[in-house]
Amino acid sequence: MMLGARVAAEDRFAIEDLYSAYAAALDGRDYDAWVDLFIDDCIYAIVPRENDDRGLPLATLFFESKGMLRDRVYGITQTLFHEPYYQRHLITNFQIREAADGFAVEANYLVIRTKANALSELYQAGRYRDQIVRTERGLRYREKRCIFDSELIPNSLIYPV
Amino acid sequence: MMLGARVAAEDRFAIEDLYSAYAAALDGRDYDAWVDLFIDDCIYAIVPRENDDRGLPLATLFFESKGMLRDRVYGITQTLFHEPYYQRHLITNFQIREAADGFAVEANYLVIRTKANALSELYQAGRYRDQIVRTERGLRYREKRCIFDSELIPNSLIYPV
Amino acid sequence: MMLGARVAAEDRFAIEDLYSAYAAALDGRDYDAWVDLFIDDCIYAIVPRENDDRGLPLATLFFESKGMLRDRVYGITQTLFHEPYYQRHLITNFQIREAADGFAVEANYLVIRTKANALSELYQAGRYRDQIVRTERGLRYREKRCIFDSELIPNSLIYPV
Amino acid sequence: MIRERVAGRSWDAKGSSRIPYWLYTDPAIFAAELERLFYRGHWGYVGLSAEIPNTGDFKRSAIGERSVIMAREKDGDISVVENRCAHRGVQFCQNNFGTAKTFVCPYHQWSYSLKGDLIGLPFRNGFKQNGRVNGGMPADFDLRQHGLTKLKVEEYNGVVFASFDPDVEPLRDYLGPAIVPWYERVFAGRQLAILGYSRQRIPGNWKLMQENIKDPYHPGLLHTWFVTFGLWRADQQSEMIVDARGRHAVMKSQKNDGGAGAVTAGVTSFKENMKLHDDRVLDVVVEPWWNGPTVTMMTLFPTLVVQQQVNSLSTRHIIPRGPNAFDFVWTHFGFADDDAEMTRRRLRQANLFGPAGYVSADDGEVIAFSQRGFSQHADAETVCELDGTQTGGADHNVTETLIRSMYAYYREVMEL
Amino acid sequence: MIRERVAGRSWDAKGSSRIPYWLYTDPAIFAAELERLFYRGHWGYVGLSAEIPNTGDFKRSAIGERSVIMAREKDGDISVVENRCAHRGVQFCQNNFGTAKTFVCPYHQWSYSLKGDLIGLPFRNGFKQNGRVNGGMPADFDLRQHGLTKLKVEEYNGVVFASFDPDVEPLRDYLGPAIVPWYERVFAGRQLAILGYSRQRIPGNWKLMQENIKDPYHPGLLHTWFVTFGLWRADQQSEMIVDARGRHAVMKSQKNDGGAGAVTAGVTSFKENMKLHDDRVLDVVVEPWWNGPTVTMMTLFPTLVVQQQVNSLSTRHIIPRGPNAFDFVWTHFGFADDDAEMTRRRLRQANLFGPAGYVSADDGEVIAFSQRGFSQHADAETVCELDGTQTGGADHNVTETLIRSMYAYYREVMEL
């Protein structure tokens, strides 16, 4: 268990700030800011917990470069017709471990979805399993895996979680 | 993006404590403690996200002084007939920026509402956009804006969020 | 109000790590790891808020030793037939006070439940009221009380919250 | 047999002072209401002209359970169409507000003018390939037969109403001479300024909100602020105005200084010693156009409430969601020529209204409690006999006559 | 024609050992059950007298889908009224517990005595203004005709029952001579002490809980703790007691030491080597009033279960929520003269019961699974033929006779 792992206060704060920026970017629909939180050679995956538990490789979305993230932003803003919705992220209970050139971080997350003229709904609960690296621009994601409990997706998943 | 903003550990902790006290006061129904977290000349506003996004000035509640907060407490305890409910706050992912005499802080929040003999329900998700100042009694809110995604309010909003 | 209580950064971090480990153990179904977060002579109670508010002693579950925690683990893994479900914890807004040989900590929590082939649902919201002690293995729970708002339990409560 | 047509129910009581609970809970009754009250013979509120100032601006709204769109056309006219593609039923518009040149359905790109005419569709004449034409619509396919549902529209001094019924009477006739002067007092043609929206979903039957605003009995009893500060109570000069059909009404009154009196005797909601710590919320300034009344609460059956309560103005849109709930959408407004002071005043007084308001949050609550009461005892009935069992107006506010008037009309139209 | 009265359903099988699935899922059947089983001819559990010790204390409870309030009047008597205002239906009481002198409806302040009499209403005689009287209720308005619904009430050794049916038989007759002695064994008139509440919403038909506690077959099979530790299993001296009508029952038994035996052969839930790390949960002490049995599970049709399982005592209140769910409210209690040790013991043993209990959490689970099974195959039927197809009691627990007895009675009352 990571319990008791020592991480410098500075680093803990920087990591928390990274996740706060991540949530703010998505919830505020600033998708370029979201892309900017990853390094070029990154991985971003949204994975049903059952696939992860059973060792099945399929992801709901699986991106292997910043380019693919940009393509997704184009998709959600220009090509995918959908009913728009607000997202609100709550990211909590970080578990941080020092890694080669940065940190391995896990955290629980909850995304609330709100559509126009409808009540807010619990959209997705899950766990982030991330690799974070130090860059001259600060901490960035090299790898971010969103393992979600909410396997039965309420219709569609348009925006990143 | 606020990412990377430097704030002293002491201050970060004090700010987190302020929000914890805020949540504890409301969830514990200690409304005087809630009022006590604001300075006299304060602003407290609960604003639908659509009004905020579109530059419309209407707020669901708009208070411009500690006196008005006290009047609200009187209202919810003495004058507004309603079905009582528990509140439970989850306030996460702080973004803190140093400001003139204190801090500008944003955070995501979720309020769970539970009524007697009913299941808990997702009541309101949103974002706090606050101004916090240093006082001899510690940090206090000069301005607190609750911009909520959950525009279609499930019947009524009685207590502060 | 605990607002402003001084706690060393090291201790705050260690406390947050304890709760993160707690959430990770339960959400990851590592029940032995969960038991390991308590001292031998511990108390673990899950209590409806109404009983707590009205001074009624009944708990939904009331364990008085690590042995009873082990017996519960045996129960949920070997004897209690139930529909399995995922749990996801969000634990936020800590209020920490120094105590004799450790800390008195309160925090808000939310548990999301997800069953196979069903949408995620809001399972339980509440507040932890805990006693934490220093041990040579790090911080551990001497007492953990889960006071829950969600008094009308959606059918059953199998796993610890 | 008529009864058959309305859900096999029979309302046995005479008159309209005893309302059976099933009227609020029966899905078959609700279905008949949609047909007879929302889609036929009545006008529905859609929005304010000021919400779509420019050509191409549109607002998504609703009448009954149907989504509709009001749009500003090139000629400045406003059209209202149903939000439902003629091809395969897609609710193509998924934004509450926006600007568009045409409406394009995403599924197969059938495109419509803002007026609702079908302009064209992909491959209508087929697709030429290897010197031959594939597919296409039948030769006799007539674009004019496949437009969007066009509603009859009237804009009346800045307020937009529409009807699915082409034969509905003209709007002014619909409102009637008793209501028109009060309508035109608020909507005199002055340019409106939108201040913002409040939305709430109230778990009660939609008629309960009409009752609530036709009920001058409750404000001085349920709402502490009204009785204590004299914004509404029995010892005022009030008048209950109703149209000839009994469906629309205006409750007008004149505030006084409140305080203790015969009217507060035994009224637990009256708080004699209540003092505001900050009374800017009640910083009322008389406006010349009031011509006396400080409050006029107008119910335009079945979809709209228009509020003037001192300096606070709003339209409140009733959108039913089945028999057991409705959405209540508040559009607060002022006038384009308000100065900053007046705008701030209207916004401050808005603390009294909406889902959190000091004198309206509890209206939503009691409506929910009524609905629960109805659900537990299907065959009981309410008793609306304050001031007797007659219908029509009154020159005071100690009466339930407006509710009785509405249900007299309701029985006639619903054939119940 | 009778069939018409009960949802046009026909239960073709003979006897009561084969129960059609639609009995658990059909909304029309459920509506008929509310009328015939909850509101007419039966007594419903409301609460314990100890919950409202002082004058003016009240508890909000429910019978069927109706909210009711039991209150302690000045004379010490207990009254039960429906929580629904006679004026316009408001469920005026919104707290589970409280203290009041009168019930005042928030909407228009009609006020009622705790007995349910309408005491008064604002402006009943109108409001005097400028020398004239405005409004008021009609001259012939009779307060006595507009009280709250008053239920028939009986308090029986500390337990409060009520009925919407004024002609319901006396409670002791309703329980019958076979049940009364066992009822009075637990409720002998000793002062009760409330230990607290557990509440759960079970997604299954309410009858499934009555079946569950009339089913001595499952405890030794589903519940590992029972079979392993000998709290309930087939190799014990048990008796199944039923009233003359077949609706109420008591399952009594005598614990043994558990362990392996003929009774555990092939029972996967039996865990031969199971040892508790801390067995204080099973620190049982015999109480004199037991007079033998270590467990008596009593079902008082249709709303109540009374549990005595070693030192743990509770009432369990069944509140239906449509055909597919019910709320199950546990009130754990002890006796006012218990010492601290005994109270701690009762609280420890409570770990076996309630929504998380070692021997009851899974009852809620299997009930939910049954309901799902019913929903997927409307015309199938259950087979309750352990120990034959007869009804009545038994001197052992390898039987489903109590379930058959309940449905024999059910068919009679439901005319199915």
Place this chain on the structure above:
Amino acid sequence: MIRERVAGRSWDAKGSSRIPYWLYTDPAIFAAELERLFYRGHWGYVGLSAEIPNTGDFKRSAIGERSVIMAREKDGDISVVENRCAHRGVQFCQNNFGTAKTFVCPYHQWSYSLKGDLIGLPFRNGFKQNGRVNGGMPADFDLRQHGLTKLKVEEYNGVVFASFDPDVEPLRDYLGPAIVPWYERVFAGRQLAILGYSRQRIPGNWKLMQENIKDPYHPGLLHTWFVTFGLWRADQQSEMIVDARGRHAVMKSQKNDGGAGAVTAGVTSFKENMKLHDDRVLDVVVEPWWNGPTVTMMTLFPTLVVQQQVNSLSTRHIIPRGPNAFDFVWTHFGFADDDAEMTRRRLRQANLFGPAGYVSADDGEVIAFSQRGFSQHADAETVCELDGTQTGGADHNVTETLIRSMYAYYREVMEL
């Protein structure tokens, strides 16, 4: 009278090109569909043989609203049984996947073979105590009469289908000679490799998904990626294949290079200058078994869609949840002998599909919008007349003939 049998509805329009909205929203129609389309005369998809490779492996699946379990027996055969205990209806299996020797119901431990035979039950012959036998099942109780519901099963080249109807025609006949070759093109008997699952709940009627995959008109219009990158559009060699009954279909086509052309004129979803920053998602490699077509979308009425779109393969299982929603379960697969490169390719291309896919997320959206449109105007009808009103196949994709074919069959079977 037949009409009575199907919800008292009457579909007046001739042919099958105009579909009344109530067909998508009426609960009585849905109930009739379950009986006539899901439980009688049709085969339902259950899963892939590769999901349960070893003896005892089981998968929980569903046909219509019934939970079923497919299991691998000792002999290697696959059995499918209903997940519902014969005793008192418990849905005993609560895991989507697992391994078991027998099925044991938790409530009373009745145990069944994987084939569904009742093996035994506790105390069937009663329990011996003090030299006498208590309880037990009646002497004439016949285990064989109380097994689980056994479905008829066919495994066809790695895909498992089942039916509640013992008289259903053989699977190959059911598919028909027009479909079989295309079925066997994808399922040629090669060992499949499971890549993983995607699950979504779509708030629309289940038939809308069948329509969506029988609709070659929309892909080049709704889906930017298809029209822009030439994966599907009107200027391709396409063929619409349908079985003799009109219920199953294959839409096949051949990708081209996309880009601007007559086919993109005025199509707003076409993005001429769109360039991928990372085009590995479209790194297509031709596979020998394709024999030409780059895409074949197969609809096997009523429960299955089989997708081959370039290198991405999946089955999509339709599980209705009432008239207004269905679950859509995607099982992505490849072949056991794929090399790592090909597996990575299939996984990358999976970004186009599923609840988040570039060319399928919006299918779920428009289906939801259609359902909303239907709900607001019960008596309107859709217009599926692209390429005329005839049924049958076509040698191009500018047509709605497959939808018309399905509804012609539907009217026949539903007697509407």
